[in-house]
Amino acid sequence: MNNIIEIENLFFSYDKQYILEDINLNISNDDFLAIIGPNGGGKSTLLKLILNILNFNKGKIKKHLKKDEIGYVPQNTNLNIDFPITALEVVLMGHISKKKKLFGYSKEDISCAMQSLKQVSMESFANKKIGDLSGGERQRVFIARALCSNPKLMLLDEPTASIDVKGQNEIYELLKDLNKSISIVVVSHDISVLLNYAKNVAHVNKKLVYHHLENIEKEYNPTEEHLCEVELLSALGKKQVSCNSLHK
Numbered sequence: 331m332n333n334i335i336e337i338e339n340l341f342f343s344y345d346k347q348y349i350l351e352d353i354n355l356n357i358s359n360d361d362f363l364a365i366i367g368p369n370g371g372g373k374s375t376l377l378k379l380i381l382n383i384l385n386f387n388k389g390k391i392k393k394h395l396k397k398d399e400i401g402y403v404p405q406n407t408n409l410n411i412d413f414p415i416t417a418l419e420v421v422l423m424g425h426i427s428k429k430k431k432l433f434g435y436s437k438e439d440i441s442c443a444m445q446s447l448k449q450v451s452m453e454s455f456a457n458k459k460i461g462d463l464s465g466g467e468r469q470r471v472f473i474a475r476a477l478c479s480n481p482k483l484m485l486l487d488e489p490t491a492s493i494d495v496k497g498q499n500e501i502y503e504l505l506k507d508l509n510k511s512i513s514i515v516v517v518s519h520d521i522s523v524l525l526n527y528a529k530n531v532a533h534v535n536k537k538l539v540y541h542h543l544e545n546i547e548k549e550y551n552p553t554e555e556h557l558c559e560v561e562l563l564s565a566l567g568k569k570q571v572s573c574n575s576l577h578k
């Protein structure tokens with residue numbers, strides 16, 4: 331097990347107030363890390379700092395990865411679903427940015443994109459319009475796009491928002507499979523589903539509290555019982571948190 335991301339004493343602010351304060355976090359090459367926390371806690375901001383979309387004020391982010399070895403599935407991929415584009419074309423967009431081509435796709439691009447669609451079991455949907463797919467199918471296509479560059483780390487921001495429980499489980503089963511060769515980091519509010527898959531949890535609310543999940547007894551059955559962040563953290567028995575502070 332090797333660390334591929336090492337974050338040390340990181341501070342970030344959009345204006346005067348710190349959104350993230352003294353963040354320390356290591357992500358290993360075989361990790362499945364869940365980033366949880368309240369709305370506005372700084373989870374998406376942390377992903378954007380790892381991706382260099384934002385610049386931090388103080389601290390360090392050491393990356394033992396090349397730039398295109400990080401795949402990203404952003405939040406709100408349901409936007410613009412009326413745009414007349416096929417699943418294959420969405421995935422090819424991942425290839426275009428990589429190879430900096432302006433026009434057309436080579437046979438090689440198309441076969442690579444089909445391979446990515448196959449990895450997420452969506453190859454038979456290649457020529458379907460993205461707007462005609464279900465939320466879960468569409469999300470798999472966006473995961474396929476992020477797989478184009480053969481990433482060693484995949485960051486996903488709320489990949490199961492507005493997807494039903496069955497669809498959520500299918501996405502997490504897919505991520506579990508990808509986790510055999512790719513380190514996975516997922517921002518999610520779906521704690522009960524995530525608990526079945528995550529190896530580690532980072533609770534982010536300006537500061538970061540880290541938990542290993544490997545030795546936690548799964549006393550809850552997440553398919554039958556909704557587990558909120560407060561219950562999760564008290565189940566971990568390591569951190570007393572108040573409901574009010576988490577649900578503000």
Ligand SMILES: Nc1ncnc2c1ncn2[C@@H]1O[C@H](COP(=O)(O)OP(=O)(O)OP(=O)(O)O)[C@@H](O)[C@H]1O
Pocket residue numbers: 344345349367368369370371372373374375376
């Ligand atoms: N571009 C921006 N400029 C100024 N403030 C911002 C900007 N983007 C986010 N913020 C603020 O930074 C804080 C952290 O936002 P962020 O999106 O990282 O939270 P989050 O934990 O991902 O929230 P959610 O669970 O609601 O997606 C919020 O208070 C938000 O309003």
